[in-house]
Amino acid sequence: MTQAPPRSTRSTAIKALRCKECGEEYDLKALHVCEDVCFGPLEVTYDYDFLRRTVTRETIQAGPNSIWRYRDFLPVTSDNPIDVGTGMTPLLQANRLARRLGLKRLYIKNDAVNMPTLSFKDRVVSVALTRARELGFSTVSCASTGNLANSTAAIAAHAGLDCCVFIPSDLEAGKVLGTLIYNPTVMAVKGNYDQVNRLCSEVANTQGWGFVNINLRPYYSEGSKTLGYEVAEQLGWQLPDHIVAPLASGSLFTKIYKGFQEFINVGLVEDKAVRFSGAQALGCSPIAQAFEEGRDFINPVKPSTIAKSIAIGNPADGVYALEVARKTNGNIESVTDEEIIDGIRLLAETEGVFTETAGGTTIAVLKKLVEAGKIDPEETTVVYITGNGLKTQEAVQGCVGEPFTIEPKLESFERALERSRTLDRLEWQQVLV
Amino acid sequence: MAVKVLIPTPLQKFTRDQATIECNGGTITELLDALEQAYPGIRARLCDDQGELRRFINFYVNSEDIRFLDGAGTVLQDGDEVSIVPAVAGG
Numbered sequence: 001m002t003q004a005p006p007r008s009t010r011s012t013a014i015k016a017l018r019c020k021e022c023g024e025e026y027d028l029k030a031l032h033v034c035e036d037v038c039f040g041p042l043e044v045t046y047d048y049d050f051l052r053r054t055v056t057r058e059t060i061q062a063g064p065n066s067i068w069r070y071r072d073f074l075p076v077t078s079d080n081p082i083d084v085g086t087g088m089t090p091l092l093q094a095n096r097l098a099r100r101l102g103l104k105r106l107y108i109k110n111d112a113v114n115m116p117t118l119s120f121k122d123r124v125v126s127v128a129l130t131r132a133r134e135l136g137f138s139t140v141s142c143a144s145t146g147n148l149a150n151s152t153a154a155i156a157a158h159a160g161l162d163c164c165v166f167i168p169s170d171l172e173a174g175k176v177l178g179t180l181i182y183n184p185t186v187m188a189v190k191g192n193y194d195q196v197n198r199l200c201s202e203v204a205n206t207q208g209w210g211f212v213n214i215n216l217r218p219y220y221s222e223g224s225k226t227l228g229y230e231v232a233e234q235l236g237w238q239l240p241d242h243i244v245a246p247l248a249s250g251s252l253f254t255k256i257y258k259g260f261q262e263f264i265n266v267g268l269v270e271d272k273a274v275r276f277s278g279a280q281a282l283g284c285s286p287i288a289q290a291f292e293e294g295r296d297f298i299n300p301v302k303p304s305t306i307a308k309s310i311a312i313g314n315p316a317d318g319v320y321a322l323e324v325a326r327k328t329n330g331n332i333e334s335v336t337d338e339e340i341i342d343g344i345r346l347l348a349e350t351e352g353v354f355t356e357t358a359g360g361t362t363i364a365v366l367k368k369l370v371e372a373g374k375i376d377p378e379e380t381t382v383v384y385i386t387g388n389g390l391k392t393q394e395a396v397q398g399c400v401g402e403p404f405t406i407e408p409k410l411e412s413f414e415r416a417l418e419r420s421r422t423l424d425r426l427e428w429q430q431v432l433v
Numbered sequence: 434m435a436v437k438v439l440i441p442t443p444l445q446k447f448t449r450d451q452a453t454i455e456c457n458g459g460t461i462t463e464l465l466d467a468l469e470q471a472y473p474g475i476r477a478r479l480c481d482d483q484g485e486l487r488r489f490i491n492f493y494v495n496s497e498d499i500r501f502l503d504g505a506g507t508v509l510q511d512g513d514e515v516s517i518v519p520a521v522a523g524g
Binding site for chain 2: 021032033034035036037038039040041143193194195197198200201202204205211213214217221248249250251252297299300302312314315316317319
């Protein structure tokens with residue numbers, strides 16, 4: 001690979017990389033930590049005066065039907081970003097789920113149908129690989145719990161970049177196959193995600209590859225802001241009262257917050273206090289534990305949960321997610337694996353959305369917060385569903401019953417129909433009628 | 434105790450571009466003293482003004498995060514491998 005200096009072919013608002021801890025600034029290169037001072041995380045800074053002058057609701061609406069309609073707020077310079085139709089996923093008014101829970105206005109931001117690989121990761125990867133190409137990388141890589149590997153491999157294939165991804169060796173079959181099909185090199189590491197991540201931090205030092213969530217992380221993570229922008233635009237250019245999102249590294253959560261703040265800052269929406277609540281699985285809940293105990297630091301944990309996509313025991317942005325939840329008067333809660341499965345089923349049965357374990361976690365936490373009186377029924381609440389249930393079928397296998405097997409005869413059908421009305425579905429199993 | 438220490442790229446300017454060094458120390462704290470002696474300036478990058486390990490640096494002893502062991506007091510044995518890794522990655 002060669003790393004050329006960034007080329008700017010059009011006027012952009014991006015200014016520099018800046019350390020979130022000490023404020024040290026760096027050039028817009030492939031670098032994720034404050035290497036000269038404190039090792040804090042770097043974040044892209046923008047010229048908001050420039051954005052105020054150049055961006056309006058109309059210029060955004062005239063853009064493509066993808067995340068690239070918000071290109072001026074994203075850390076890329078090229079005229080032709082990698083656009084595989086990512087973003088602008090449905091904001092579903094969830095009336096049946098709302099009634100079930102006792103809420104008045106509930107929306108589902110449905111990234112279970114994001115393109116091309118059915119999770120929110122397509123947003124961050126589209127941005128990261130566009131930036132990787134600008135920086136001259138020919139090989140891209142990532143440390144992944146599954147969804148990111150799917151997305152990196154797919155979008156790298158589309159962009160003609162070489163790809164090598166690292167995953168824990170115990171991932172769900174759908175996530176492994178959904179990576180292999182794009183023909184990247186796949187390293188299944190015997191260890192948990194935190195160990196994969198650490199290995200990749202060391203590999204990133206030596207191979208000269210663009211790791212989307214390591215040395216390209218400041219660019220990559222900005223892609224999640226589009227989940228804030230889209231909700232604001234889809235609500236008619238206004239912000240909700242409360243959002244609930246899953247917490248893994250904590251990055252998504254903080255970037256939705258940043259997205260809302262930027263829209264306020266540039267004058268695209270009216271200023272408004274939005275409460276941010278986060279969801280974790282009890283078997284991997286380092287941020288929820290810190291929230292509950294009033295700590296401002298995270299004690300890492302060793303994950304043990306079916307919610308593998310959010311099983312990060314040592315979350316890089318955990319402290320920032322804590323800050324956001326606290327300063328917005330939100331909450332961070334955790335739920336058991338059983339509650340997660342119930343959450344998946346509840347969303348499917350009430351809204352027709354089949355989500356994976358992370359989404360089950362988020363729905364279960366939504367329910368818990370409502371029951372505890374921590375979400376006001378009057379609040380306009382948006383729940384972020386970030387991944388698709390077809391990828392984690394193992395999680396609900398055995399919980400959904402079996403179809404009736406019937407003879408191709410009217411009589412057989414009628415007998416089966418009668419049974420379906422009298423028996424619970426889990427009791428139908430394997431019944432030949 | 435003689436241990437092997439893996440140095441991340443941003444700190445290799447202190448270690449004369451060596452990615453791996455041999456060093457002595459009975460604990461992580463003692464190891465930091467020895468590192469500072471051999472490579473002046475490196476401690477200020479690893480520890481904050483109060484002398485605590487910076488929160489965005491992770492230390493691993495034989496692949497185990499020292500926060501699961503005894504933190505800076507974690508005891509080192511001859512032949513142990515200590516990795517110093519920037520914490521901000523992933524997700």
